Amino acid sequence: MKSTTVLFTDVSSQTWINETLLNNETHPEFSSEPGWFIQKQQLHGGTSEGVDLITVSNGALTLSIVPTRGMGVWKGDFQGTPLGWQSPVKSPVNPAYVNLSERGGLGWLSGFNELICRCGLISNGPPGKDPSGNPLESDLTLHGRIANTPAHYVSATLDPADGGWIRITGKVEEGMLFGSQLQLESTLETQLGSNKFRIRDRVTNPGAENVESELLYHINVGTPFLEEGANFAMPFAEMAPRDPRAAEGVNEFRTYLGPTSGYAEQAYYFEPVADENGFSPALLTDREGGMGFLVEFRRSTLPCFTLWKNTQSEERGYVTGLEPGINFPNFRADERERGRLKNLDPGDSYETEIEVSILNNSDSVDAVRQKITKLTEQAPSVIHSAPHSRFS
16 A cells, blocks of 8 residues: 655645644545544744644654744653643744844744754854854854744655554755755654654755754653653763763762752763664653653764753753754854864765654663663763863
């Protein structure tokens, strides 16, 4: 049986579907099993005015994808367990209402509330003036522009192979006249009834000159996985705190506080270790180890990992970030100096892959923990007690 593709948005052909619902009634040839659906809608009111939202359910796992915000994933749910976090920014924000340059280049925070958002593509990390590269792009803002750039192409594919797959594909262009040209092509896929989803991205330089690129996946997790006594685990060869503030908690980086008023964020940089298939696992579990949020990423294309701890009060955004990237979120000039920027000649591209699994019982959590332990035993982990020049 062949797959079916439904086109939602295509600027080149002026194709546009405002609202639609795909399910077992509209597409029984894909699967007659109840529970799965794809719903496309547009939000209205406040700063969410005009935001496209695609809600995908495989029957067990539901995800809300936001093409208007760089194909990010706003939130999710797995069999009643919420996925994401409670940001002070409550609803998806149309990029038209986000001024990236305001507040000293921190305007990105005005729209930040996603389960998964990308940082890049030209730059990520803190704002500032980059003395090198294209002078038209020297004034950098926090975490770049891709998360606030709408997709110009969006489609849904129903593939009946292997029990049924749902795939959402989007294309996003980031560029300007006399500046860098980059294109992101992203596909999120999930199998019917599964506890996991996968994101495959390709970043391409369609322009006529060499382009620098950075990319990091800001994967943000709150309760019920994050709580007092929650635990983080991953196999790594080397780790260093980002700055003196992170160094204060380097001996406790694996565990979490409960919501803490006045808490200042901490970040830790890792060189991950991969399994025999080339993937590195990063696991967040609740205090009792009865549920886990697992991120696995292809180590060869995402060689850097950042752990972001932001356990401030719930009202201010109690959250942690599990963040694989092609680079660390330092200032772009620093990452250039350390050789971690991607340099793409015209027509060149690079690909990345991440997979997120929701573990809802202690047996599945323990199995991943044992895998991480075995990978860790292959080589001792070096933990730097202070920031290290190799990392930041």
